[in-house]
Amino acid sequence: MTTAPRAPARSPRAAAKHAVDGAGTGAGAAQATPAWRLLRAGLALADADICAGRDELRAALARFEDEAVPSGRLLAGAALVQCIGIADDDYAGFEDAVAAVAASRDAIETLADAGDRLSARAGILVAGWFASLDDPALPAEAERIVRSLGEAVIVAPVRARAGLSALGFFEARARLEDVLWVGLAMRPVLADASLGARLGDEWHHMLVQAFYQCGAPERAQALLAQRSESGVTPLPAIALKGFLLEAQLAIGEGRSDAGRAALAAAEPLLSARAPRPASWWHLLCSRLHLVEGRLGDALIHARLALRLAQESRLPERWMGVTVMQEGQVQLAAGRFDEAVPFFERAARAASGTQAEFCECLAHFAHALGAFATGRSEAGRERLRDGFVVARRLRWINFLRACPRVAASLCASALEHDIEGDFVRQVIAARGLEAARPDLAAWPWSIRIVTLGRFAIELDGQLLVFRGKVAKKPLELLQFIIASSGSDVSTATATFALWRELDGDNAKAALNVALHRLRKLLGSDDAVLLELGHLSLNPRLVWVDCLAFEQLADGSGGNATAAATAAAADSAQRALALYGGPFLNDTDDHSWQLVCRTRLASKFKRMVELRVRAAVAAGDTRAAQGVLERALELDPLAEDMARALMKILIDGGEQAGALVVFERCRDAIFEGLGARPAPATLALLDRIRA
Numbered sequence: 001m002t003t004a005p006r007a008p009a010r011s012p013r014a015a016a017k018h019a020v021d022g023a024g025t026g027a028g029a030a031q032a033t034p035a036w037r038l039l040r041a042g043l044a045l046a047d048a049d050i051c052a053g054r055d056e057l058r059a060a061l062a063r064f065e066d067e068a069v070p071s072g073r074l075l076a077g078a079a080l081v082q083c084i085g086i087a088d089d090d091y092a093g094f095e096d097a098v099a100a101v102a103a104s105r106d107a108i109e110t111l112a113d114a115g116d117r118l119s120a121r122a123g124i125l126v127a128g129w130f131a132s133l134d135d136p137a138l139p140a141e142a143e144r145i146v147r148s149l150g151e152a153v154i155v156a157p158v159r160a161r162a163g164l165s166a167l168g169f170f171e172a173r174a175r176l177e178d179v180l181w182v183g184l185a186m187r188p189v190l191a192d193a194s195l196g197a198r199l200g201d202e203w204h205h206m207l208v209q210a211f212y213q214c215g216a217p218e219r220a221q222a223l224l225a226q227r228s229e230s231g232v233t234p235l236p237a238i239a240l241k242g243f244l245l246e247a248q249l250a251i252g253e254g255r256s257d258a259g260r261a262a263l264a265a266a267e268p269l270l271s272a273r274a275p276r277p278a279s280w281w282h283l284l285c286s287r288l289h290l291v292e293g294r295l296g297d298a299l300i301h302a303r304l305a306l307r308l309a310q311e312s313r314l315p316e317r318w319m320g321v322t323v324m325q326e327g328q329v330q331l332a333a334g335r336f337d338e339a340v341p342f343f344e345r346a347a348r349a350a351s352g353t354q355a356e357f358c359e360c361l362a363h364f365a366h367a368l369g370a371f372a373t374g375r376s377e378a379g380r381e382r383l384r385d386g387f388v389v390a391r392r393l394r395w396i397n398f399l400r401a402c403p404r405v406a407a408s409l410c411a412s413a414l415e416h417d418i419e420g421d422f423v424r425q426v427i428a429a430r431g432l433e434a435a436r437p438d439l440a441a442w443p444w445s446i447r448i449v450t451l452g453r454f455a456i457e458l459d460g461q462l463l464v465f466r467g468k469v470a471k472k473p474l475e476l477l478q479f480i481i482a483s484s485g486s487d488v489s490t491a492t493a494t495f496a497l498w499r500e501l502d503g504d505n506a507k508a509a510l511n512v513a514l515h516r517l518r519k520l521l522g523s524d525d526a527v528l529l530e531l532g533h534l535s536l537n538p539r540l541v542w543v544d545c546l547a548f549e550q551l552a553d554g555s556g557g558n559a560t561a562a563a564t565a566a567a568a569d570s571a572q573r574a575l576a577l578y579g580g581p582f583l584n585d586t587d588d589h590s591w592q593l594v595c596r597t598r599l600a601s602k603f604k605r606m607v608e609l610r611v612r613a614a615v616a617a618g619d620t621r622a623a624q625g626v627l628e629r630a631l632e633l634d635p636l637a638e639d640m641a642r643a644l645m646k647i648l649i650d651g652g653e654q655a656g657a658l659v660v661f662e663r664c665r666d667a668i669f670e671g672l673g674a675r676p677a678p679a680t681l682a683l684l685d686r687i688r689a
Helices: 012-022 036-047 054-069 070-087 094-110 114-132 138-147 156-172 176-190 197-213 218-230 236-252 256-269 275-289 296-311 320-332 334-349 354-371 377-392 403-415 420-430 471-482 490-497 503-521 544-553 561-577 591-617 620-633 638-650 654-672 680-686
Strands: 446-449 455-458 528-532 533-536 540-543
Touching: 012 354, 012 528, 036 054, 036 070, 036 156, 054 094, 070 094, 070 114, 070 156, 070 197, 070 446, 094 114, 114 138, 114 156, 138 156, 156 176, 156 197, 176 197, 197 218, 197 236, 218 503, 236 256, 236 275, 256 275, 275 296, 275 320, 296 320, 320 334, 320 354, 320 403, 334 354, 354 377, 354 403, 377 403, 377 420, 403 420, 446 544, 455 503, 471 490, 471 503, 471 591, 490 503, 490 533, 503 528, 540 544, 544 561, 544 591, 561 591, 591 638, 620 638, 620 654, 638 654, 638 680, 654 680
Parallel strands: 446 540
Antiparallel strands: 446 455, 528 533
């Protein structure tokens, strides 16, 4: 986009005086009143600087209200909503101006001047958009404005303000086709030498922002590059907006360092006279801290952002993003009930589709709070309501700055069979890491079974080995798993698997095996190699024994009732994953035996924990079932056989206890060539007695 050289312009005050002196020459004597002179003076100031002239426009609007002049009220209100909305720095008087435009919009038919009609039409568009972005009459209004941008009889600043209003509307609706159309229509306006630098800079910034909003980042980047090559230096207010946009995009894309740098560049340009950009700066700081897990700092900046937004007189209806920021911080901190009011406040203020986004997050916050307090049914209902709205809105990036919370919601939705297709789409698009390791419904690309057998599934299909398969890639995979699945030293792996080779040859063998393993798993990202350490990618790979061990290790804790219940629940989920000894049908290397013994010990501990919880609750049948399954997996576990015998004896089932003893005795004799322990024989005496 190029613009013609601009002729020297009068100062804003000189231009205003010229406009006041000429007031009434083309509009008739009726427009020579003090109110009209104030209006024309304010418009002249705004033409030269979009931030100027608001005092005059507000004073004119007040006079037109007192004098009941609909046409004047419409024009003054329309000018205010355009200037305030475009500058986006201080919204004092905005809602009063919107109300004036809405009340007098029919007066547009009385306006003879083409420029006045275009300005009024742009004000009506902004006021209608403020009331409801989904109003079906607004697109036609915006199109009418765009078609008027080529009318050279209308001065360039009026056309520029109207074009910016139309662009803002199409940006809010994410209509790339219409954004491009407005851009084409604005070219002659931007080439007009009478257009001030501020409006030209505002147009450039808003067009870049609109391209990003409409999913066309390559166009935005090309426009920025073209601007940079032209050597044009934007005004400080526009440079500030540019840095804030850059920070917003970088933080949203996970580029924290770039976001931090953009915020640092923006900070010196902040001003107490423009509280709205300062509010946005603090909001982005809060997002950055939230992404990085610094919740205390995130909360401070979220509250400052809201305070400054209120000081800027930003309408409550447009404050939703700022209001909800503290809600998101509270969600990340696990304070779900404290998060709810922020989402509900934003939903009450908004309308149409915007309100639905807020309501969606309110449902999610309610669901998390219900699940956290054991109200499962209420949690399911709220979760279902939230995901129904998210699917209808095609809102994949909900809670973008809180991926762990989003992952937790997705995990609960899959567990309760809520909007499964959409939830899996969200997980895949965002690369969310599983919130719980035992959730079988989570869409891991690669599933590996090691307990009781060894098997690999790729995208739900069992990997079948045909022909001769190299053993070393699979042994490397098994070794990484046996070594906790992450941060496994390559030196340790080469020593365990290629100890017969010297250093360089062993390293080469490891690299070949790693390459083949990645090919076998169908992804170079499945096994990560960083700084000499190997790890399975938790976003792609699920392993049953690692999930089991994580649950088992997390089942300890203090002795509070809540902790005991949580431990019993973890134990129950861990037991559901345990299908038998680790790599039971493969060669017995020393590292396999170590892992097998460790997991078997944790399995016994989970059995004991679950049995104690069941007995304490008076559910001996559940305890009996757990022990019976445990003995199926490990017939030599004499201590578990004794525990089952005691439960059966105490329940008067001596015959059943005798059967358990006989199976235990036979298993010990066949497996170890030994006899049961004295404690087991003592239980036999109790049965006979």
